Amino acid sequence: MKINENCRHILLTLENAGFSAYIVGGCVRDTLMGMPIHDYDITTNALPQEITEVFADYRVIPTGIKHGTVTVLHNGEPFEITTFRIDGEYTDSRRPDSVIFTADLREDLARRDFTVNSIAMDLNGNIFDPFGGEDDIRKGIIRCVGNPTERFNEDALRILRAVRFSSVLGFEIEKNTAKAIHTLKNRLDNISAERISVELMKLLDGFNCIEVLMEYRDIIGQIIPELTAAFDFDQHSPYHKYDVYEHTVRAVHAVPNELECADILRLTMLLHDVGKPAAFRLDENGRGHFKKHAIIGAEMADKILHRLKFDNKTINTVREIIYRHSDEITSEKQIKRILNQIGLDTFLLLIEAKKADNSAKHSFVLAEIDEFNGFAETARRLVAENACMTVSALAVNGDDLMEIGYKGKDIGICLNNMLELIIDEKLQNDREKLLDYAREMKI
Numbered sequence: 344m345k346i347n348e349n350c351r352h353i354l355l356t357l358e359n360a361g362f363s364a365y366i367v368g369g370c371v372r373d374t375l376m377g378m379p380i381h382d383y384d385i386t387t388n389a390l391p392q393e394i395t396e397v398f399a400d401y402r403v404i405p406t407g408i409k410h411g412t413v414t415v416l417h418n419g420e421p422f423e424i425t426t427f428r429i430d431g432e433y434t435d436s437r438r439p440d441s442v443i444f445t446a447d448l449r450e451d452l453a454r455r456d457f458t459v460n461s462i463a464m465d466l467n468g469n470i471f472d473p474f475g476g477e478d479d480i481r482k483g484i485i486r487c488v489g490n491p492t493e494r495f496n497e498d499a500l501r502i503l504r505a506v507r508f509s510s511v512l513g514f515e516i517e518k519n520t521a522k523a524i525h526t527l528k529n530r531l532d533n534i535s536a537e538r539i540s541v542e543l544m545k546l547l548d549g550f551n552c553i554e555v556l557m558e559y560r561d562i563i564g565q566i567i568p569e570l571t572a573a574f575d576f577d578q579h580s581p582y583h584k585y586d587v588y589e590h591t592v593r594a595v596h597a598v599p600n601e602l603e604c605a606d607i608l609r610l611t612m613l614l615h616d617v618g619k620p621a622a623f624r625l626d627e628n629g630r631g632h633f634k635k636h637a638i639i640g641a642e643m644a645d646k647i648l649h650r651l652k653f654d655n656k657t658i659n660t661v662r663e664i665i666y667r668h669s670d671e672i673t674s675e676k677q678i679k680r681i682l683n684q685i686g687l688d689t690f691l692l693l694i695e696a697k698k699a700d701n702s703a704k705h706s707f708v709l710a711e712i713d714e715f716n717g718f719a720e721t722a723r724r725l726v727a728e729n730a731c732m733t734v735s736a737l738a739v740n741g742d743d744l745m746e747i748g749y750k751g752k753d754i755g756i757c758l759n760n761m762l763e764l765i766i767d768e769k770l771q772n773d774r775e776k777l778l779d780y781a782r783e784m785k786i
């Protein structure tokens with residue numbers, strides 16, 4: 344078992360000061376699974392004040408003193424160190440009203456959510472596993488520590504966390520835990536949007552997310568009720584082999600992990616067709632149409648993401664992509680127009696969204712994916728060539744127009760007309776030619 348040098352140093356420092364100290368939670372689980380560790384959580388019988396004293400020469404951040412957590416930085420790496428604790432009463436399904444510090448490691452492990460997260464490991468790799476977590480890791484099972492109903496009633500976020508771990512680790516949720524998840528899902532309504540969003544984003548990133556999003560779609564429906572109309576919604580379309588929800592789920596999974604903004608794109612795909620049920624119309628030939636679903640969906644996504652307290656930049660990007668996701672791209676001129684509206688970065692995401700969307704339809708539409716890659720290349724080339732796609736790139740500006748007698752809103756109108764003509768290749772972005780045009784058009 345490999346614990347990294349910085350972490351060993353922290354554990355040793357606590358031990359040398361007479362305390363016991365263990366790594367715990369995700370880092371132990373991931374170590375036992377042979378997966379990379381992204382951060383270490385440490386649990387100790389030292390009280391927050393004592394931890395602060397032991398690390399007097401280090402940078403110590405009082406992350407959550409009330410809950411017994413301080414963060415110590417060593418060689419720039421942060422370590423969250425938490426005193427062994429028992430959580431007090433939960434009256435709001437959110438956070439314990441109080442915590443009690445304890446000297447007993449077992450009690451600390453008992454307050455944790457799932458058996459696979461309730462294993463502690465000391466400096467020498469000795470394992471403390473009172474709830475059978477190692478066995479559950481071997482079998483690939485997510486199981487509550489103790490009675491699932493009680494544990495979900497204490498903190499309903501655990502409902503979503505169970506589903507998230509199932510998605511990320513590819514583990515099955517144990518029968519009684521699964522039953523309690525379905526029964527108690529409405530408790531999620533008490534959980535803050537911020538905590539929900541964090542878990543949702545991790546869930547979407549799991550390699551097992553198709554299975555989980557299908558099996559636990561009621562949980563998704565609890566946090567995003569707007570998606571429930573998509574469940575089993577037959578598209579009546581030759582392009583689609585899945586109902587709207589299954590198509591959605593498969594499109595989320597089709598986003599390549601290596602993309603820089605994969606997380607935003609997954610969120611986009613989760614919501615890209617949320618407007619479809621409301622836009623649905625069946626024609627006389629029995630074929631489904633979803634005119635304006637992208638526009639309706641963009642509005643709905645905006646509302647959903649505000650409610651889930653996502654940041655404005657994410658919300659705007661998702662909305663802009665959904666708004667255009669079903670537009671056909673037919674020409675370089677059109678690419679220039681879209682670039683003018685949303686810029687290169689969002690355009691490239693739009694193309695990725697179109698690819699993910701197509702991957703979740705009948706396979707004959709996959710042929711379009713090459714074409715989509717071509718659009719991305721064209722867009723990159725246009726930007727690299729400094730092609731004129733915005734008013735600010737015109738060879739003249741508002742002052743120039745004022746000098747030849749333009750006033751007020753006529754200035755903006757004229758600049759935009761010139762830009763349109765340039766994009767349509769009917770006018771060159773040449774200062775003299777633009778001034779001639781402006782003089783000619785002046786009433």
Ligand code: ATP
Nearest residue numbers: 367368369370384454455456457460461498500501
């Ligand atoms: P990740 O790999 O995402 O960091 P993790 O298991 O480390 O997974 P964290 O959210 O970092 O998850 O939490 C650290 C540990 O704290 C968990 O492993 C678990 O033991 C405990 N924990 C976290 N949230 C809860 C909760 N809501 N209820 C009970 N225990 C929790």
Ligand code: MG
Nearest residue numbers: 368369370382
């Ligand atoms: Mg963690």
